[in-house]
Amino acid sequence: VFVHDNRVALAGVKNLPNSTLNEISQDVVKVITNHHSAIVSSRDFHPNDSIIKTNHSIIGGNHFIFMAGPDSIESAEHVLEMGRQVKAAGATILRGGAFKPRTSPYSFQGNGEVGLKAHRAAADELGMDMITEILDTRDVDLVDSYTDIFQVGTRNMQNFALLKALGQKRKPVVLKRGMSATIDDLLNAAEYIAAGGNTQIMLMERGIRTYDNKYTRNTIDVSAIPVLQSLTHYPVIADASHAAGVAKFVTPLALAATAAGSQGLMTEIHDDPEHAFVDGAQALTPEAFSQLADKVRKIHDIVAHDNSEY
Amino acid sequence: VFVHDNRVALAGVKNLPNSTLNEISQDVVKVITNHHSAIVSSRDFHPNDSIIKTNHSIIGGNHFIFMAGPDSIESAEHVLEMGRQVKAAGATILRGGAFKPRTSPYSFQGNGEVGLKAHRAAADELGMDMITEILDTRDVDLVDSYTDIFQVGTRNMQNFALLKALGQKRKPVVLKRGMSATIDDLLNAAEYIAAGGNTQIMLMERGIRTYDNKYTRNTIDVSAIPVLQSLTHYPVIADASHAAGVAKFVTPLALAATAAGSQGLMTEIHDDPEHAFVDGAQALTPEAFSQLADKVRKIHDIVAHDNSEY
Amino acid sequence: VFVHDNRVALAGVKNLPNSTLNEISQDVVKVITNHHSAIVSSRDFHPNDSIIKTNHSIIGGNHFIFMAGPDSIESAEHVLEMGRQVKAAGATILRGGAFKPRTSPYSFQGNGEVGLKAHRAAADELGMDMITEILDTRDVDLVDSYTDIFQVGTRNMQNFALLKALGQKRKPVVLKRGMSATIDDLLNAAEYIAAGGNTQIMLMERGIRTYDNKYTRNTIDVSAIPVLQSLTHYPVIADASHAAGVAKFVTPLALAATAAGSQGLMTEIHDDPEHAFVDGAQALTPEAFSQLADKVRKIHDIVAHDNSEY
Amino acid sequence: VFVHDNRVALAGVKNLPNSTLNEISQDVVKVITNHHSAIVSSRDFHPNDSIIKTNHSIIGGNHFIFMAGPDSIESAEHVLEMGRQVKAAGATILRGGAFKPRTSPYSFQGNGEVGLKAHRAAADELGMDMITEILDTRDVDLVDSYTDIFQVGTRNMQNFALLKALGQKRKPVVLKRGMSATIDDLLNAAEYIAAGGNTQIMLMERGIRTYDNKYTRNTIDVSAIPVLQSLTHYPVIADASHAAGVAKFVTPLALAATAAGSQGLMTEIHDDPEHAFVDGAQALTPEAFSQLADKVRKIHDIVAHDNSEY
Structure with a gap:
């Protein structure tokens, strides 16, 4: 009840x-009666936007947040330098992967705890929040000892054991939409976290799998942004990097997501994309990210009050 | 060659x-060698944006165009009044259907030539261009005698007989992307028109069919906009009305398409959506359209120069 | 009513x-009330299987029919020889295209009326029925003067003008499912023909477009076969050739469709696949077709009585 | 190397x-060079079919295996009775879930270790192999202490931490295809298990997510069966129950999968489907399963030698 x-x-x-x-x-x-099952997550029972406050960020409502950084933590020096540059462009949350979910077992799997340490140190030195992906229920306490925000990736959106474990924490969780997850699937996955008592949830649109991926890696579903905002009170954020898959299309997709009402952006950046350990093809240079952020802020100013319509 | x-x-x-x-x-x-087959349509052989000029509109490049009007021509008075209102909001092209492709044969199929006449009269009185859909090769000359711009709908994107017939005309054609057409399918369909000598082509993204249509009728693929612009010189325009399927999501999708670089918008409007003959659920009121147009212009100003990057 | x-x-x-x-x-x-709109096509109003009788074939119910032949009519000699071989393997309907719907305008578009004549002559000489595709409403009378059965291809499933024109004929029509047509879309398309008074309709599953086409051209949806049979009284037939796209997978898909309850198969064959004018990669040799037909008959014997369960 | x-x-x-x-x-x-990354799993490096032998079953090659049982373990008596009936119909592997991955956190989540115990006892009493799903890396040893075969569900196909953990075991694993996993994704997921040294892998097609799920829960992709068999040496098995989602379509889909070359079937059965704890709508009665198994054996006899063609 x-x-x-x-x-x-x-x-x-x-x-x-x-x-x-x-x-x-x-x-x-x-x-x-007959309400869809994601009740704690529903706007019907929480009509106002949820606002999530971290040490360095206010997320949700009419606030707009930039999460940026390298795909994977390559070294302490590199993540610090990348963090410095994205902070200068307006990011308050430093992203980076220590545990990488790679399609092939023979691809680089991330630097593990060494990466977590370097990531934490960079975030502390720069005064930023840290966000990193968690892949395994057995790593929840380890990752918890370093990060400010947990990230659940697209492949684990329905890893219910992991969602339940994060529901026992009292830290924000970014939940990425599964590659072919429906809106209702995503809301129910969020409800797994919320049912444990952790309602500091952000939902992330990152591109879905459709019949055409010749020119972009995935198809960004910008309609999911206002649809989710109409159904739930959680902040909705977009990842245009994984949606595009190639750097030259990241900017138009990020602008589109912002215009659709996204309350934040996660963006992968790299100063030397060709030699990035993971996903260099979709990384923006810090300069390109800075230009993107400027346009995003202007568009957000035009559309921001729209969020309140839902 | x-x-x-x-x-x-x-x-x-x-x-x-x-x-x-x-x-x-x-x-x-x-x-x-080994070039994809849509050669006339390719930017490789026509590096600059194509600009299409009609009596009342300049389409392509950094120009932004509004096509708006009722889904179907209901009466001479109604289309005139709707045209008056969308013109006041900035539209220069008056849309409206006389031949309607309906899923069921028992649904209203359009008013035929009576509709064409009313549409033409309204466009003339208002000083607007007329665009209407063509369904049958046998109607090409009839429709040609009324309209300024032909529209090929999503269900006929690979009706090659129709495309060939329009390739013999020297009037602009809006080619809507098929519900599950790939980018390459769309370019090849355009090439059918171009191969006949008619290169006054606009491509229209109107939402694709994906695995989730519970909350929106289709999934708008905004990435198609910059991808198409990188591959072809034709103007690319978006139809957020059919993509959304419900009025409350038309505005965010239209803004997103604009931010992604769309060079125009087609929008369905109706002053009494509940009693519209066709697709009332997705029609904006003229007031909502006017507010949308204001925001669209602001966003277009921010992103317009991006088009030249491709 | x-x-x-x-x-x-x-x-x-x-x-x-x-x-x-x-x-x-x-x-x-x-x-x-609230019945789906394809009423004439519905089993609710026609509980028994429809049986279609042509000069040389009985189609529907527990009968199983083979339609086979080359993708396109290449020459009078070739279609006659191919017909002779597929007839020997059990086919009673000779397929072949005179008007070809090709993705690119620069691909071979078919031999037109010359092809129709050769096709008709071969069918007459062999005592087989002729089936060929119709692309254009303007060609309906021309094609009608040659063929025994009309074929509407996947790209024209919602070419409603064409469907209406065929509804005015009193000859069987094979209606192929659109690449992303839902079951309801297909039934409504059939209803366009039926609404004109022509209920000699066969529905054809030929593979749908999904997110993976690396190893097969389309994804055959065998579930559509029993689903359609539960909803409509028309015969349901499968085209494993276009579904597979490569010859080595045509046989397992054809066997699967038969086991799912298909009431016939359309198969492309060619004696020299590498030099076929169109789609040689998916053509079976006449020998492979003959072996396939033997297995199909055995499987049909096992499952045939299942059809009556719906 | x-x-x-x-x-x-x-x-x-x-x-x-x-x-x-x-x-x-x-x-x-x-x-x-440039081989796809699932090397241990590739037929290029293991040309012959892998055969997996358990206490009561031989899986792979021309052998055909039935896995059947209730969706979830409801009680010791129930699973024993269901096992007795499916064994009589030819099944040698008793399926049943103790940990259930449910879309909503408020749905029944399975009976946990109590269920595992009842399942094990029933399998032992009947002389059958036990297969059950594993959801959490922390449960691997627990489940290992009961089951003969691990099952990885569709939602965990890319739960790489879980796959790595199972790669350390030396027990067979059934890996279900993800809802929108490509063939290559599935092979790479299998490679995660194989890379750990455990090559006792079965791949399972269970229906993919497409644009139409009105009449069936998923779309069974029977073409995946011969495609996978051409690329890998692992046995390929089909789950028609989850593909269909409704009992009346389970039989035609199971027959189709068999005809396509499937080397086994997993089927959910229940003696009182309306009161099943989970997924009763798709459960066959034991009688229906017995009739299905008879037809499956006949079809397998017709197509069995086809497997060797790949």
Whole structure:
């Protein structure tokens, strides 16, 4: 049973007899039966935007947040230098992977705890928040001892054991949409975290898998942004880097996501994309990121008040 | 054989021996073998943006065009009034359907030539261009006698007989992307028109079919906009109305398409959406369209020079 | 209003008041409101399998039919020789294209009326039925003067002008499923033909477009076969050639379609696949087709009575 | 570096200079560069079918295996009774879930270790192999202490931490294809297990996510069966229950998968589908399963020798 003000949802109750409903539903209470199952995550029970506050960032509502950094933590010096440059461009959250989910087992799998340490040190020195991906329930406490924000990747969106473990933490979680996850799948995955009591959740659109990936790696579904904002109170953020897959299309996709109402952007950057350990093809240079951020801020100013319409 | 400046493409020639290539390729000529087949449509052979000029509109390059109007021509009075309102908001092209491609044969199929006449009269009175959909090769001359711009709908994108017939005309054609057409399919469909000598072509992204259509009718593929602009010289325009399928999501999708670099928008409007003959659910009111147009112009100003990057 | 025995459907009537329903629905009549729109095509109004009889074939019910031949009519001699061989293997319907819908305008477009003549002559000499594709409403009478069965290709499944024109004929039509057509889209397209009075319709599954086409050209949706048979009374046939796109996978897909309940197969064959004018990669040799047909007959014997379960 | 007989693959080496290749490639060694990354799993390096032997089953090659049982372990009595009935129909492997990956956190999540115990006891009493799903790396040893075969579900196909953990075991693993996994994704996921030294792998086609799920829950991709068999030496098995989602379509899909060359079937059965804890809609009754198994054996006899063609 979920209650908000005068609204009550009975999870799992699909067909309450009308007679019973009439008894319950009086002026003070509105019973919602047959509600979709992601109840804690629903705007019906939390009409206002959720705002997430970290040490260095305010996320949600009309705030706009930049998460940027290298795909993987390559070295302490490199992540620090990349962090310095993205901070200068306006980013407050430093991204970077220590555990990398690679399609092939023979590809570089990340630097592990060495990477986490370098990432933490860079974030501390720069006064930024740290976000990094978690792949394994057995690593939750380890990653928790370093990061400010957990990231769940597209391949683990329905790794329910991992979601439950993160639901026991009280730290923000970025949940990336699965490659072919429906809107409802994504909301239910978020509900796995929320059901454990952790409602500091951000949802991330990062491109879906469609029938054409010749020119872009995935198809960014910008419509998911306003649709999710109409259904849930969590901040919705876009990752144009993985959506595009090639640097030259990252900027138009990031601008599009912003215009659609995205409340933030995650962007991969690298000062030497050709020699990046992972996904160099889609990395922006720090200069390109800085130019992107300028345009994003202008577009966000035009569309920001739109969020409140949902 | 296609030639542009010092570039030559040999259609259908996939593997020219290197020895032959070396003989041909001297300083004055660059032979491109294994080029994709949409050669006339390719930016390789027409590096600059194509600009299409009609009586009342300039389309392409950094120009931005609004095509708006009712889904179907309901009456002479109605299309005139709708035209008046979209013109006030900045539209120069009046859209409206006289022949409607409906999923069911028992749905309203359009008012036919009566609709064409009313549409033409409204466009003339208002000083706007007329665009309407053509469904049948047997109607090409009839529609040609009324319209300024032909529209080929998503279901006919690979109706090659129709495309060939339009290739024989010398009037602009808007070619909507098929529901599951790849980028290459769309370029090849355009090439069917171009091969007949008619290169006044606009390509339109209108949402593709994906695995989730619970909240929107289609999934708008904004990445198609910069991808197409990188491959072809034709103007690329977006139809957010059919992509969204519901009015409340038309605006964010239209803004996103603009931010991605769209060179125009087609939008369905209706003053009484609930009683529209066709697709009322996705129609904006004239007021909502006017507000949308204001934001679109601001975003276009921010991103417009990006087009030249491709 | 559609009536079958004691069932009545009111097309377009979605919400008849219960009080009205109670008045109408008496023992003798069952009113079906909110029925999907493909009413003539529905098994609800035609519970038994439709059987289509041509000069040389009985199609539908527990009968199994082979349509085979070259992709395109290359010459009078060639189609005659191919026909002779597929007839020996059990085919009664000779396929071949005179008008070819090619992705690129620069690909071979078919031999036109010359091809139709050669095709007709071969079918007559061999005592087979002729089936060929129609692309253009303007060609309906021409093609009608040669063929026994019309074929509507995947790209024209929602070419409603063409479907309407074929609805005016009284000859069988094979309607191929569109590349991303839903089951309901296909039924509604069939209804366009049926609404004109022509109910000699066969539906053909030929592979849909999905996110993976690296190893096969399309993804054959064998589930469409029993699903369609449960919803409509028309024969359902499969084209494993276009689904596979490569010869080595045609046989397993054809066997799978047969096991799923397909009431026939369309197969492309060629005695010299490498030099076929069109789609040689997916053509079976006549010998391979003969071996395939033997296995198909055995599997059909095992599953044939299943059709009656729907 | 991977070696099989006279073939050598250099993983990660994309462009070895021809001069180097010529030096290496002599009569005794064939160097394969640019091989796809799933090398241990590739038929290029293991040309013959892998055969997996368990206590009660022989899997792979021309053998055909039935895995059947309830979706979830409901009680010790129930799983024993269901096992008795599926064994009578020919199944040698008893399936059942103790940890259930449910879309919503509020749905029944399985009976956990209590379920594992009941499952093990039933398998032992009946002389069957046990297969059950594993969701969490932390449960690998627990599940290992009960089961004969691990099952990795569609949502965890790219849970690389889990795959690596199973690669350290020496027990067979059934790896289900992800909902939108490409063939290459599936092979690479299998390679994660194989890279750890565990090559007792079965691949399972269970239906993919496409644009139409109105009548079936997923779209079974039967072409994946021969395609996978051409690329890898692992047994390929089909799950028609999850593909269909409704009982009435399970049989035709299972027959189709068999005809396409599947080397086994996983089927959910329940004696009282309406009251099943999970997924009752798609469960066959034991009687229906028995009839299905009879037809499957007949079809397998017709197509079995086809496997050797790849």
